[in-house]
Amino acid sequence: MATNLNPRTYRIVGTQRQIDERETPHPRADRGELGERIRLGRKNRHSSDALRRTIVANRDIVKERAVNPQRTPVSDPAAMARTIKEAARFFGAAVVGITHLDQAYVYSHRAKDDGNGNKAGDPIKLTHKYAICMGFAGDFERYMACNSMISAAEYEMGHRQEMLGTSLLATFIRELGYPAQTHGHGGYVLNPIPLAVNAGLGELGRHGMLIHEEYGSRLHLSVVTTDLPLAVDEPVDMGVEEVCKVCMKCAQTCPTYSIPFGDKVVVNGVEKWAIDVDSCYKGRITAGGEFMVCLICTTSCCYHKRSSWWHTLAGWMLIRIPIPLRTLYIKPLLFLDDLIWGKKPWLQMQWMGYDNAPSPVTCSIPGCIAKHKPLEQKPLHKVPKKTIK
Amino acid sequence: MTHVITGACIGAKHKELSCTEICPMNCIHGTASDEIFYIDPEECIDCGACVPACPREAIFPEGKVPEKWQGFVQINADYFKNKK
Numbered sequence: 162m163a164t165n166l167n168p169r170t171y172r173i174v175g176t177q178r179q180i181d182e183r184e185t186p187h188p189r190a191d192r193g194e195l196g197e198r199i200r201l202g203r204k205n206r207h208s209s210d211a212l213r214r215t216i217v218a219n220r221d222i223v224k225e226r227a228v229n230p231q232r233t234p235v236s237d238p239a240a241m242a243r244t245i246k247e248a249a250r251f252f253g254a255a256v257v258g259i260t261h262l263d264q265a266y267v268y269s270h271r272a273k274d275d276g277n278g279n280k281a282g283d284p285i286k287l288t289h290k291y292a293i294c295m296g297f298a299g300d301f302e303r304y305m306a307c308n309s310m311i312s313a314a315e316y317e318m319g320h321r322q323e324m325l326g327t328s329l330l331a332t333f334i335r336e337l338g339y340p341a342q343t344h345g346h347g348g349y350v351l352n353p354i355p356l357a358v359n360a361g362l363g364e365l366g367r368h369g370m371l372i373h374e375e376y377g378s379r380l381h382l383s384v385v386t387t388d389l390p391l392a393v394d395e396p397v398d399m400g401v402e403e404v405c406k407v408c409m410k411c412a413q414t415c416p417t418y419s420i421p422f423g424d425k426v427v428v429n430g431v432e433k434w435a436i437d438v439d440s441c442y443k444g445r446i447t448a449g450g451e452f453m454v455c456l457i458c459t460t461s462c463c464y465h466k467r468s469s470w471w472h473t474l475a476g477w478m479l480i481r482i483p484i485p486l487r488t489l490y491i492k493p494l495l496f497l498d499d500l501i502w503g504k505k506p507w508l509q510m511q512w513m514g515y516d517n518a519p520s521p522v523t524c525s526i527p528g529c530i531a532k533h534k535p536l537e538q539k540p541l542h543k544v545p546k547k548t549i550k
Numbered sequence: 551m552t553h554v555i556t557g558a559c560i561g562a563k564h565k566e567l568s569c570t571e572i573c574p575m576n577c578i579h580g581t582a583s584d585e586i587f588y589i590d591p592e593e594c595i596d597c598g599a600c601v602p603a604c605p606r607e608a609i610f611p612e613g614k615v616p617e618k619w620q621g622f623v624q625i626n627a628d629y630f631k632n633k634k
Contacts, residue, residue, distance in 0.1 A: 416574035416599075417574045417595060417597040417599065418574075418597045418598055418599035419597060437597065439595075439596070440595050440596060440597035440598070443595035443596075443597075444574050444575070444595050444597060447575070447595070522576050524576070524579065525633075526579040526581070526630075526633055527581075527633075528581035528582065528583075529579045529580065529581060530567075530580060530581060530582055531567065531570035531576070531578055531579050531580060531587065532567040532570045532571040533570065533576040534571060534576070536574060539571070539572060539574065540568075540571055540572055542572070542599065542602070542603075543602065545602070
């Protein structure tokens with residue numbers, strides 16, 4: 162036992178006994194020792210307020226609560242949209258936007274049972290009118306430890322935070338008296354990326370992910386679909402179209418060569434930069450010898466920066482430059498980006514006993530002379546000459 | 551599907567290690583006494599990163615190997631039998 166503690170705010174002047182938990186207020190209230198009114202008040206989980214019910218009453222956040230039959234009337238969808246966005250931020254979202262639920266981005270059939278009676282292979286019917294799109298931001302530094310236990314921990318923790326916030330927002334909407342469905346980690350029946358673009362959270366990058374002007378691509382996206390009347394947002398212009406045309410850092414650094422250097426192509430009726438999903442996924446699942454998250458494209462993106470005035474200023478200026486002139490502004494910035502952050506941004510760090518220093522590759526073939534390297538030390542892919550503009 | 555190193559690699563292997571360096575799966579192997587490098591078909595994820603990295607244009611997707619190099623599909627696969 163420590164004997165030399167000398168805190169300034171309390172002083173030990175005698176012998177201490179350990180406190181019995183039963184002496185603390187909650188158990189005493191439960192036993193009725195603080196009076197009947199307090200005992201009943203302690204049991205009461207009902208509230209006249211939807212937010213209070215969401216936070217306090219709904220301890221089991223994963224369970225989908227029933228819709229409150231007492232519907233809160235909505236006379237001003239714009240005001241309700243502001244309330245919902247503030248609630249989403251309160252529940253942990255870094256960014257939030259609202260768009261109409263475009264059925265083109267709802268999956269046609271389920272891949273797995275959902276635990277609510279819907280089986281794998283069942284057609285999906287999602288008729289909600291609105292999609293509230295949220296982005297939960299990851300930590301800049303831990304993402305920079307990409308392809309390591311540190312970045313993997315950050316990435317998976319982001320899923321946990323996203324599940325909590327998304328579930329709470331859906332619960333809040335149900336408590337307002339409107340149906341709501343969560344679409345987050347482990348339970349998407351839609352593609353959140355195009356919906357997030359439509360909701361104005363950012364733009365679609367060359368690497369196939371959403372790029373937000375402040376957080377880059379270190380956002381876990383989730384969606385709550387609902388019929389709650391809401392004002393919708395518009396897509397934004399952040400200059401990603403011009404930046405991705407000339408930057409190509411993600412394409413150069415992607416270990417599995419999954420990000421295209423070339424122009425956009427038409428996929429399923431949509432013209433966009435299209436990544437090779439299979440090689441990305443296979444590399445991610447097996448390249449580290451176990452399930453891992455690569456994140457190299459996320460951290461190499463020139464939008465992946467700490468929140469700072471110079472990063473904000475660079476983006477602020479970009480969208481104020483006429484589109485035909487933007488490349489003239491972007492190229493010097495990309496030169497500086499390479500100079501300061503490197504062609505392949507990566508930070509070596511120690512955290513919680515982990516060290517993300519690359520481990521040498523062991524080869525199982527006797528006498529092999531190949532230059533095996535860990536992903537962090539792989540050379541950059543060369544930009545094909547015909548794509549340099 | 552996998553990628554395949556063909557006979558165009560013969561004679562170049564010891565000078566050029568670029569394919570082995572860039573392969574994300576580190577699944578291209580060969581010893582000093584081998585004529586070429588070989589891609590392990592079980593490990594290859596078909597990303598194609600090795601294709602532009604090869605100065606000899608010796609690497610092809612399995613389905614696009616030129617007729618004269620077709621035998622190398624089996625040669626690559628056979629190389630790894632009893633080696634792991």
